[in-house]
Amino acid sequence: MSNVRLEKVWKRFGAxxxxxxxxxxxxxGEFVVLxxxxxxxxxxxxxxxxxxxxxxxxxxxxGDRLVNDIPPKDRNIAMVFQSYxxxxxxxxxxxxxxxxxxxxxxxxEQERALKQVTELLHIDSFLERKPGQLSGGQRQRVxxxxxxxxxxxxxxxxxxxxxxxxxxxxxxRTEIKKLHQQLGKTIIYVTHDQIEAMTLASRIAVMDNGHxxxxxxxxTIYEEPEDLFVAExxxxxxxxxxxxxxxxxxxYVVEVIDEEGSILFPLPDRLLKPAAAREDQEVFLGMRPExxxxxxxxxxxxxxxxxxxxxxxxxxxGPDTMLVFTLGNIEAIARVHPEDREQAGAKYAFEVxxxxxxxxxVKTGKRL
Amino acid sequence: MSxxxxxxxxxxxxARNKVLRVLLFxxxxxxxxxxxxxxxxxxxxxxxxxxxIRGGSLLSLPRNPNFxxxxxxxxxxxxxxxxxxxxxxMWNSVAMVVPAVLISTTLGALNGYALTKWRFRGADTxxxxxxxxxxxxxxxxxxxxxxxxxxxxxxxxxxxxxFVHTVYGLAFTTxxxxxxxxxxxxxxxxxxxxxGAGFFRIFFHVMLPMAPPAIVVTVIWQFTQIWNxxxxxxxxxxxxxxxxxxxxNNIVNTSTGVKEYNVDMAAAILxxxxxxxxxxxxxxxxxxxxxxxxxxx
Numbered sequence: 024m025s026n027v028r029l030e031k032v033w034k035r036f037g038a039x040x041x042x043x044x045x046x047x048x049x050x051x052g053e054f055v056v057l058x059x060x061x062x063x064x065x066x067x068x069x070x071x072x073x074x075x076x077x078x079x080x081x082x083x084x085x086g087d088r089l090v091n092d093i094p095p096k097d098r099n100i101a102m103v104f105q106s107y108x109x110x111x112x113x114x115x116x117x118x119x120x121x122x123x124x125x126x127x128x129x130x131x132e133q134e135r136a137l138k139q140v141t142e143l144l145h146i147d148s149f150l151e152r153k154p155g156q157l158s159g160g161q162r163q164r165v166x167x168x169x170x171x172x173x174x175x176x177x178x179x180x181x182x183x184x185x186x187x188x189x190x191x192x193x194x195x196r197t198e199i200k201k202l203h204q205q206l207g208k209t210i211i212y213v214t215h216d217q218i219e220a221m222t223l224a225s226r227i228a229v230m231d232n233g234h235x236x237x238x239x240x241x242x243t244i245y246e247e248p249e250d251l252f253v254a255e256x257x258x259x260x261x262x263x264x265x266x267x268x269x270x271x272x273x274x275y276v277v278e279v280i281d282e283e284g285s286i287l288f289p290l291p292d293r294l295l296k297p298a299a300a301r302e303d304q305e306v307f308l309g310m311r312p313e314x315x316x317x318x319x320x321x322x323x324x325x326x327x328x329x330x331x332x333x334x335x336x337x338x339x340x341g342p343d344t345m346l347v348f349t350l351g352n353i354e355a356i357a358r359v360h361p362e363d364r365e366q367a368g369a370k371y372a373f374e375v376x377x378x379x380x381x382x383x384x385v386k387t388g389k390r391l
Numbered sequence: 392m393s394x395x396x397x398x399x400x401x402x403x404x405x406a407r408n409k410v411l412r413v414l415l416f417x418x419x420x421x422x423x424x425x426x427x428x429x430x431x432x433x434x435x436x437x438x439x440x441x442x443x444i445r446g447g448s449l450l451s452l453p454r455n456p457n458f459x460x461x462x463x464x465x466x467x468x469x470x471x472x473x474x475x476x477x478x479x480x481m482w483n484s485v486a487m488v489v490p491a492v493l494i495s496t497t498l499g500a501l502n503g504y505a506l507t508k509w510r511f512r513g514a515d516t517x518x519x520x521x522x523x524x525x526x527x528x529x530x531x532x533x534x535x536x537x538x539x540x541x542x543x544x545x546x547x548x549x550x551x552x553x554f555v556h557t558v559y560g561l562a563f564t565t566x567x568x569x570x571x572x573x574x575x576x577x578x579x580x581x582x583x584x585x586x587g588a589g590f591f592r593i594f595f596h597v598m599l600p601m602a603p604p605a606i607v608v609t610v611i612w613q614f615t616q617i618w619n620x621x622x623x624x625x626x627x628x629x630x631x632x633x634x635x636x637x638x639x640n641n642i643v644n645t646s647t648g649v650k651e652y653n654v655d656m657a658a659a660i661l662x663x664x665x666x667x668x669x670x671x672x673x674x675x676x677x678x679x680x681x682x683x684x685x686x687x688x
Contacts, residue, residue, distance in 0.1 A: 095585045100585065109582075110579060
């Protein structure tokens with residue numbers, strides 16, 4: 024059994040509360056990604072599971088074992104650090120076997136484990152080099168090798184890819200996912216990169232300010248964010264959140280007014296009930312950039328709604344072009360095909376899939 | 392950092408700049424001579440005979456260079472009433488400096504490691520207090536230290552002197568190692584903890600192998616300080632247990648008989664030789680380690 028359970032976990036550093044009562048359970052074999060802005064407490068949470076920080080209150084279980092007072096070395100965990108944290112004066116070989124030496128594993132057994140892991144990670148060709156002579160990607164692999172030889176119940180990754188360049192990061196991302204599929208071990212992975220979270224996780228826990236905002240599958244997090252914070256944090260460019268007022272004009276609409284006039288966004292059937300309860304009240308309307316395109320570019324459906332706005336800025340990214348326009352009081356972004364681009368300043372006919380639009384409560388930020 | 396990178400700097404050209412550079416090197420050359428002159432006078436005087444010293448000028452080269460004065464300084468010059476030269480006192484100094492340097496460096500390394508990698512409540516306060524020790528003048532501790540040594544039964548012994556230098560050196564050695572270890576990523580220690588290593592295993596197997604720059608700086612600093620110390624030596628030892636600095640003073644400042652300048656000079660050079668050797672052997676690490684400490688501290 025190697026599930027991980029946290030019960031009412033609090034962590035305070037002096038008067039600062041870093042983790043504020045987290046209750047969460049990670050299943051055996053699950054790849055959980057803790058994601059959140061810097062300073063949200065995700066690394067602290069990982070350190071608590073590792074035993075590198077002491078709990079202020081609450082309980083942590085690994086499997087059936089209460090580990091609150093068990094030191095890191097006896098928790099049967101392994102950790103990969105952001106800075107790799109390789110021992111600079113030791114060779115790759117010694118870096119990987121240091122833990123086994125400390126635990127007095129017989130040398131033959133050490134060599135066997137070393138061979139197995141280094142071959143798996145393709146680092147067997149530079150065992151005698153020191154970390155200083157390795158590239159970033161190689162160091163990353165050695166750090167993972169050091170974790171793998173432990174055969175731990177739980178792997179902890181603390182932003183392991185953030186020091187790599189963009190290309191290597193994508194390669195290693197795939198490799199970590201492959202490794203998880205091969206080993207089937209529980210992985211808790213901390214990152215601030217929401218793309219990493221989306222691509223790797225079987226479940227994502229979005230953290231903010233010491234709380235877990237939402238813990239769900241990547242699809243759910245993306246399509247059904249619990250509140251404004253999750254909605255804005257996941258997705259790049261982030262969701263357009265515009266303030267409007269619910270009106271009944273035959274059907275329920277969200278009226279957005281700005282200098283260029285007013286637009287009535289018709290609400291899909293799914294949102295009629297919350298809309299009816301809030302007639303004439305303010306709400307936040309959330310629309311992801313990729314749901315806003317050139318008129319006629321998406322598959323026709325009853326929920327398509329088109330409107331006109333002037334383009335403020337054009338930002339090509341290669342596969343897509345971002346069109347920035349003013350809507351309500353925000354700079355909204357539409358993600359269109361590169362061939363659909365227009366000059367900045369031009370009037371543009373946008374089309375939005377209101378079937379994917381979200382409504383949020385103005386006061387609580389909760390999704391309706 | 393390589394030589395090529397330094398040499399590759401584009402410099403302004405032209406006659407004016409050339410003149411300025413020549414002037415620069417001329418002035419630098421004068422400074423070099425100014426600093427070398429005392430050493431030259433000492434070496435050349437020590438190789439002269441007493442007659443030649445009385446007759447000739449200070450700067451003239453020795454006519455018949457010989458090492459008689461050196462031999463006398465080493466084994467037969469009179470320190471007070473005993474005429475065994477500097478040799479026994481040299482060994483006193485060695486017997487004092489080696490343990491004092493080793494103990495204070497080891498403790499400083501442990502302190503620096505504990506203060507940075509095993510943070511505890513009040514660590515900063517303790518460090519601040521230890522640092523304060525670096526600013527306490529020698530004279531202030533003389534009397535309390537004499538009393539302490541007396542109570543410990545170490546008064547007038549080389550062991551007592553080792554104790555004094557170890558305690559006094561801790562402020563500096565802790566400072567050097569703390570500044571070095573604070574630049575070492577905490578992740579390395581955390582990784583070692585997860586690997587199952589404890590306080591001392593992490594210290595000896597992970598931290599200390601990384602620390603040669605800090606070790607070299609600390610050893611040179613401590614060696615120089617302790618070897619050259621005169622005040623503690625003269626205050627806390629008597630006669631036979633005097634360190635070489637005190638013995639040198641007794642040779643040079645003797646008020647009886649003829650003043651033997653050549654023997655005085657030779658003795659002074661002999662007494663300074665060990666620190667000189669340490670600088671020559673480990674000097675480049677010294678500069679490197681100081682720079683590293685300054686950047687990361």
